[in-house]
Amino acid sequence: MKLSLAKGLNAGLRKAMEDDPKVVLMGEDVGKLGGVFRITEGLQKDFGEDRVVDTPLAESGIVGTAIGMALRGYRPVVEIQFDGFIYPAFDQIISQLAKMHARSLGHLKLPIVIRVPFGGGIGAVEHHSESNEAYFAHTAGLRVVACADPADAYWMIQQAIASDDPVMFYEPKRRYHERAEVELDEAAGAPLPLHSARVARPGDDVTVLAYGPMVKTCLDAAGAAQAEGKSLEVIDLRSLSPLDTDTIFASVRKTGRCVVVHEASTFLGMGAELAAQVQRECFYSLEAPVLRVGGYNIPYPPSRFEEDFLPDLDRILDSVDQALGF
Amino acid sequence: MSDDGMEQASAAPATVRHHETVVSGPVEHDITDGGPDMVQFVDGDGNRLPTSPSNADYAQIVEDLTPEDGRSMYRDLVLVRRMDAEGHALQRQGELGLWPSLLGQEAAQVGAGRAMRRQDYAFPGYREHGVAWCRDVPPENLLGLFRGVNHGGWDSNANNFHLYTIVIGNQMLHATGYAMGIQRDGDVGTGDLDRDAAVMAFTGDGGTAQGDFNEALVFAGVANAPMVFFVQNNQWAISEPNYKQFRIPPYQRARGFGFPGVRVDGNDVLAVYAVTKAALDAARAGQGPTLIEAFTYRMGAHTTSDDPTKYRIAAEVDIWREKDPIARMRGFLASKGYADEAFFDAVDKEADELAARIRTACHEMPDPPKPAMFDNIYVDPHPVVEREKAEFVAYQESFAGTEAGQ
Ligand SMILES: Cc1ncc(C[n+]2csc(CCOP(=O)(O)OP(=O)(O)O)c2C)c(N)n1
Ligand SMILES: [Mg+2]
Numbered sequence: 093m094k095l096s097l098a099k100g101l102n103a104g105l106r107k108a109m110e111d112d113p114k115v116v117l118m119g120e121d122v123g124k125l126g127g128v129f130r131i132t133e134g135l136q137k138d139f140g141e142d143r144v145v146d147t148p149l150a151e152s153g154i155v156g157t158a159i160g161m162a163l164r165g166y167r168p169v170v171e172i173q174f175d176g177f178i179y180p181a182f183d184q185i186i187s188q189l190a191k192m193h194a195r196s197l198g199h200l201k202l203p204i205v206i207r208v209p210f211g212g213g214i215g216a217v218e219h220h221s222e223s224n225e226a227y228f229a230h231t232a233g234l235r236v237v238a239c240a241d242p243a244d245a246y247w248m249i250q251q252a253i254a255s256d257d258p259v260m261f262y263e264p265k266r267r268y269h270e271r272a273e274v275e276l277d278e279a280a281g282a283p284l285p286l287h288s289a290r291v292a293r294p295g296d297d298v299t300v301l302a303y304g305p306m307v308k309t310c311l312d313a314a315g316a317a318q319a320e321g322k323s324l325e326v327i328d329l330r331s332l333s334p335l336d337t338d339t340i341f342a343s344v345r346k347t348g349r350c351v352v353v354h355e356a357s358t359f360l361g362m363g364a365e366l367a368a369q370v371q372r373e374c375f376y377s378l379e380a381p382v383l384r385v386g387g388y389n390i391p392y393p394p395s396r397f398e399e400d401f402l403p404d405l406d407r408i409l410d411s412v413d414q415a416l417g418f
Numbered sequence: 419m420s421d422d423g424m425e426q427a428s429a430a431p432a433t434v435r436h437h438e439t440v441v442s443g444p445v446e447h448d449i450t451d452g453g454p455d456m457v458q459f460v461d462g463d464g465n466r467l468p469t470s471p472s473n474a475d476y477a478q479i480v481e482d483l484t485p486e487d488g489r490s491m492y493r494d495l496v497l498v499r500r501m502d503a504e505g506h507a508l509q510r511q512g513e514l515g516l517w518p519s520l521l522g523q524e525a526a527q528v529g530a531g532r533a534m535r536r537q538d539y540a541f542p543g544y545r546e547h548g549v550a551w552c553r554d555v556p557p558e559n560l561l562g563l564f565r566g567v568n569h570g571g572w573d574s575n576a577n578n579f580h581l582y583t584i585v586i587g588n589q590m591l592h593a594t595g596y597a598m599g600i601q602r603d604g605d606v607g608t609g610d611l612d613r614d615a616a617v618m619a620f621t622g623d624g625g626t627a628q629g630d631f632n633e634a635l636v637f638a639g640v641a642n643a644p645m646v647f648f649v650q651n652n653q654w655a656i657s658e659p660n661y662k663q664f665r666i667p668p669y670q671r672a673r674g675f676g677f678p679g680v681r682v683d684g685n686d687v688l689a690v691y692a693v694t695k696a697a698l699d700a701a702r703a704g705q706g707p708t709l710i711e712a713f714t715y716r717m718g719a720h721t722t723s724d725d726p727t728k729y730r731i732a733a734e735v736d737i738w739r740e741k742d743p744i745a746r747m748r749g750f751l752a753s754k755g756y757a758d759e760a761f762f763d764a765v766d767k768e769a770d771e772l773a774a775r776i777r778t779a780c781h782e783m784p785d786p787p788k789p790a791m792f793d794n795i796y797v798d799p800h801p802v803v804e805r806e807k808a809e810f811v812a813y814q815e816s817f818a819g820t821e822a823g824q
Contacts, residue, residue: 152629219584359802
């Protein structure tokens with residue numbers, strides 16, 4: 093069935109709610125409106141106000157009460173309206189959500205999913221285009237994933253909800269309306285595990301690591317590179333914590349070159365961790381230093397600048413050429 | 419402006435109630451009738467209401483206003499609505515990325531803004547175009563943020579009007595801290611009208627749920643800070659009505675934090691002005707904070723990105739249209755003989771001119787040069803930013819003369 097990424101998420105949430113009556117959605121405007129991106133559209137109508145909760149406008153409150161509900165046996169799925177509005181909940185996420193299982197010596201489980209529409213490219217005003225995944229990937233106790241296409245949206249959201257650990261679930265908001273074929277039937281083949289990376293396009297010359305909104309950009313870049321006789325292997329990381337290092341290292345050992353692409357600023361971003369691990373584990377295979385393409389190290393700029401702030405085809409290919417030039 | 423001889427409004431319009439049964443039991447909010455505590459001086463038809471227990475404390479302030487004051491408030495209402503309509507139109511024409519309209523909330527904002535003195539300071543949310551107007555902030559300044567050329571960019575200290583704050587609730591604490599600074603400067607309770615200062619913090623009904631909002635009330639109460647918390651209860655926080663944000667209305671919450679709360683008819687500019695002036699006077703005199711809840715209505719969508727037909731019924735919009743703040747003030751001025759058709763026509767003409775001025779300014783607003791995105795990140799030079807800026811410029815220049823550079 094052909095679905096948009098948004099509809100894939102919606103269908104995945106619906107399936108999870110049908111499968112488990114303990115799954116409860118919480119967030120601002122998720123009820124009648126279906127969320128500002130309509131990801132929860134129709135769910136309150138079908139599952140009622142007890143299971144699709146329009147919360148008061150307070151993110152710390154949302155995550156804090158989700159923790160309490162999880163302690164009572166529920167599986168809350170929280171929607172943060174936009175990436176830049178998660179910070180009021182930072183304390184609850186870092187100090188409590190991430191640590192409570194360990195503090196209880198394993199007695200307590202917090203099966204909470206925090207959905208975060210992230211990234212730029214939609215011409216929005218400030219605080220609506222951020223990529224803050226590294227803060228959370230930096231925090232032990234949280235699992236962090238990012239879907240990039242409709243099929244992963246459908247399956248990964250269900251897997252995240254099934255996880256007994258808290259999961260930060262990043263959704264590439266600028267890709268919400270892109271459509272692709274989605275196999276809804278599990279019998280047709282088990283979906284990839286939640287924390288596996290996926291070779292989105294095989295190639296031989298350079299490994300390109302990406303996730304979320306940049307996967308498509310990198311695939312486009314690989315298409316353009318192909319025309320110039322360069323073969324890029326694009327890997328959709330899917331999981332940022334833990335990292336599927338086996339898939340990453342195998343690719344880099346094959347190509348000998350690695351470029352990491354993300355929208356987030358590069359300084360201490362995911363690319364820093366990936367570069368460190370790749371150079372340690374693939375040292376003897378590397379023909380070039382691991383390069384990063386990312387947002388510049390400035391606050392996310394006003395939207396008229398974002399085209400130049402965000403990695404695009406040209407910047408990715410520029411780095412690919414640099415990697416090939418060593 | 420007195421209440422001589424004016425009859426009270428006839429039948430009040432039917433009301434709309436929001437009523438839902440949720441896990442914890444029913445909560446009911448009347449979203450069209452502010453109730454008996456609400457301070458009001460002019461009814462929906464423009465009739466001056468008699469003195470009553472709820473408005474008596476503020477009656478003298480209204481009495482002291484001159485017809486000229488009334489006319490100039492009317493002018494502000496009309497110009498502010500027109501400025502807002504132009505912002506909306508510019509978004510529709512693709513000149514702005516977004517516009518949050520204040521339609522319906524003109525009286526709340528003009529009443530509040532007009533009550534401020536030059537040395538007072540305003541901390542707005544993102545919808546306070548009318549307060550900006552009253553602080554003499556050029557309307558053109560507000561466009562950059564919504565056009566995507568800057569994040570606001572104006573010098574807040576030029577008009578004592580802080581940058582817009584989009585993250586709900588954040589600014590409430592900034593306002594409180596600013597007021598604590600005023601206390602330390604000794605600019606409270608001196609009796610000097612040009613020195614004593616107060617701060618106004620603006621948010622919406624939804625904003626009252628945030629931790630920052632409630633912490634600000636705690637801090638302001640403890641500090642007895644010279645502050646006015648001004649909550650525009652426009653009945654909606656995007657798609658969520660009042661009963662999803664609180665069980666008792668915001669004005670009743672203030673008492674629990676140790677200072678008074680007042681509900682005022684947010685569509686009655688005279689009432690808002692009077693209540694705000696009283697609160698600011700008290701704050702400047704060292705009597706501490708007040709929370710004002712302006713009971714009003716968001717006539718339009720949340721922003722140009724929103725579709726309110728998904729979550730609210732037209733009937734409540736119709737009821738509120740009858741309470742229109744501008745029609746009400748116009749009726750009042752006309753019935754009192756304080757203004758004539760020639761005056762109203764002149765204001766409309768001025769509004770046309772303002773709209774044209776804003777339109778031109780928007781069209782002529784230059785896109786800043788691309789490398790400017792690296793500017794003003796730090797006060798002092800920062801090596802990472804400097805290096806990236808240089809790299810960016812070199813990278814851009816590498817396209818010069820090629821197809822991509824054209
Ligand atoms: C911390 C935070 N969370 C969510 C949002 C998204 N958001 C923008 S406006 C809004 C509703 C605000 O409602 P209210 O406070 O009543 O003000 P109004 O827009 O009605 O003027 C929401 C949820 C935000 N800006 N900041
Ligand atoms: Mg509101």
